[in-house]
Amino acid sequence: MDPFSITTNSILAVFTVMQLGLIPIMAEGETTVFGAVGEQVILPCIDKPQTNGVTWKYNDQVVIQHSIYLSRGRIPIKDRYELNKQEVSKGNLSLKLSQLEHSDAGKYVCIVGSRTFEVQLQVFEVTGSPSGYLLQGKNLMLSIQGSSSASVTWSNNRKDKVTATQSTELKNGGRTLQIHNLQVEDSGTWMCHITSLSAKLDIPYKVLVIGFHNLKRETLYEAVNSTVSISYSLSTHLLQIRELEYVRVGLEWKPVIDSKYQGKFNFSVTSKEQPLSKQMANMQVTWKPSHTLEVKLSKVQFEDAGWYQCQLTVSRDHVEKAIHLVVMTVSADPVGPLSKWANVTLLCKLSAPIPPNAQLFWEHLNGTEKKLNMSGHSEVMVKTKTVGLWRCSLKVENNTITSIDYTVVKAAEWNNYVLIWAMVGLGASIVLLLLASLFIFIFTARQRRRRRAEKMAQARRDLFERRICQCQRQLKNDYSDA
Incomplete structure (x- = not known):
């Protein structure tokens, strides 16, 4: 239940009990009320039922006056306050002030006849630096603005009281809270508790951290030729922030620790359409409804191993998450x-x-x-x-x-026999080839000797015949001479 509802119910309860005569009417004096910037607050003024009307003043200027008719003052807040006319005749003269500003703080006086009731309004505001969306790993400073006399404490998004730790630091008497190294788990509503002896106020502050769940580096071990899925889970859907901030998503890869990252893809999230899936070689990039970017590698090879880093950039700041893919392969020799x-x-x-x-x-x-x-x-x-x-x-x-x-796999037995017989056959072929070559060589040599012998015999015959012919010619010539 918000502070305004609690205050309203309390006033109504007091008024009802007062009507029954169980408690006296509101005593004259000063009451302190806390309010938050931008919210509304009720300044209490409860008296006995009467028809004399009421006048509210702020810093001695008339805010509102009611008797038979309702009239308003001329100060700047005239459009932000109101009386419940049905309750005035019953003695509930409380003033409701909406859309509080720091300038609304001060003393308010409720005048009923000769009686006056003073209300001291203190206005507070929790501011964050930087404001708006916050990137994972950054620092956030929450500060309370308002009266310095009140006591200030803080509680985190899990409703635990904040104390000085390694990740949180309290300064200026607790009026400033420094949150270091923001994580997505810090997203949620943090609360500032303001208390004094007579008043208290709780002011919520919504923290939204943009980044990756489990920012620590991860390692995936996969076998070669398997399908690998690398997932990056975001803390919030990009569609919720793209209209306010420039958003860019990119994937980088490096094969070893010492090498530089190489860009695989990047795109800006600027339109209202859901980011489309992308297909590059053996890589498929898909956006999942659960704020998850999935990179799927089909039939991963040993050369695909390395660091895959997703970088999320919002305005000028960025945050990265790296996943190490280790690939296993086997070979035989x-x-x-x-x-x-x-x-x-x-x-x-x-x-x-x-x-x-x-x-x-x-x-x-x-x-x-x-x-x-x-x-x-x-x-x-x-x-x-x-x-x-x-x-x-x-x-x-x-x-x-x-x-x-x-x-x-063991080689089949018949293959061994085939191999042996092949070797035997090869050896036999070589021997036969050598024998055939030797036979051809011997045969050729014998043929050559035979031809030479025949030629020599023919030459002797020819020489013998020429000698006979010469002798016959000589004898014939001798007879002629005689």
């Missing part, structure tokens, strides 16, 4: 079926070093073989002849974070 006498080397690798309390290891399922990474590095290797299903797992405190399976 050699690749393919494993022959009977061969070994295979299985390598499991992470894109970042494992946490101190984590274990990265290979294990043969349904078997006893296991290879554990004892060095804390980002990879583990096992050399084995054992076929079957192998699994690389990352565990933190006995909880499996991610894993990948690899099946070592």
Whole structure:
């Protein structure tokens, strides 16, 4: 219930009891009333039922006068005060003042015949610096303006009394509250409690922090070729603030800690339409109704690992949230079926070093073989002849974070026989080829010797025949000469 309702009900209760004659009428003297800027307040004046009317004055100037007719004064607040004419004849002469301002503070006098009732009005206001929407991680200073004689305390959005802590600081006797490093959990209604011996007032102040739920950096461990969803949950819907502030959302990525961020996308939230989803290569960006920005990577690769940072900019200030994506991959050397006498080397690798309390290891399922990474590095290797299903797992405190399976397949027996016979056949072919080459060489050499022998025999025959012919010609010539 607001302060005005409480005050109104109290006055009505007092008036009702007074009408029954259970308590005396309001005694002359001074009453203190607290009011908040922008709100309304009732200045009490209760007397016995009469028809003489009432006159209200503020700083010796007539505010309102009522006898048979109602007349108003000429001071600036004339349009913000009123009397309940139905209650005046019953003795309830209280004055209601609306839309309070600091200048309304001061002494009010209710004059009924020869009787006067004084009301001291004190007006307070809680101001915030900076005002309006606040970004996560920034500081906020709340101050109370008004009379310095009142006691001031504060309560947070959980209705707990505020004391001096690491995140809150009280100054000027509690009249100033400094809130450091605002978080989205600080959003809500904070209350300023003002009290004195005769009056009290509670003034609410609404704090709205824009940022991300759980601003701490997160790490996601995923297997290669899996689908990864990276979510950034905002504290409030952007549609609620875009009409008042310039809002921009962007996503940046860097592969390693030492490298610079590279822009993936960014857009301004300026229209009244819901931000549209975006599709870029293997990345899908979607706005969820629950104030969540979701980035989905399909068939993530080892090269996609790194830091994904979402930046929210409101006016000239910005706040970021980074999520580290660590990708696991496995490989085998050699690749393919494993022959009977061969070994295979299985390598499991992470894109970042494992946490101190984590274990990265290979294990043969349904078997006893296991290879554990004892060095804390980002990879583990096992050399084995054992076929079957192998699994690389990352565990933190006995909880499996991610894993990948690899099946070592044994080469079929007939393949081995084929390989052996192929080798035998290859050897036999080589021997046959050598024998054939030798045979051809010997045969060719013999043919060459045979041809040479035939040529020499032919030459001897030819020479013999030429000698016979010469002898015959000589004999013939001798006979002729005789």
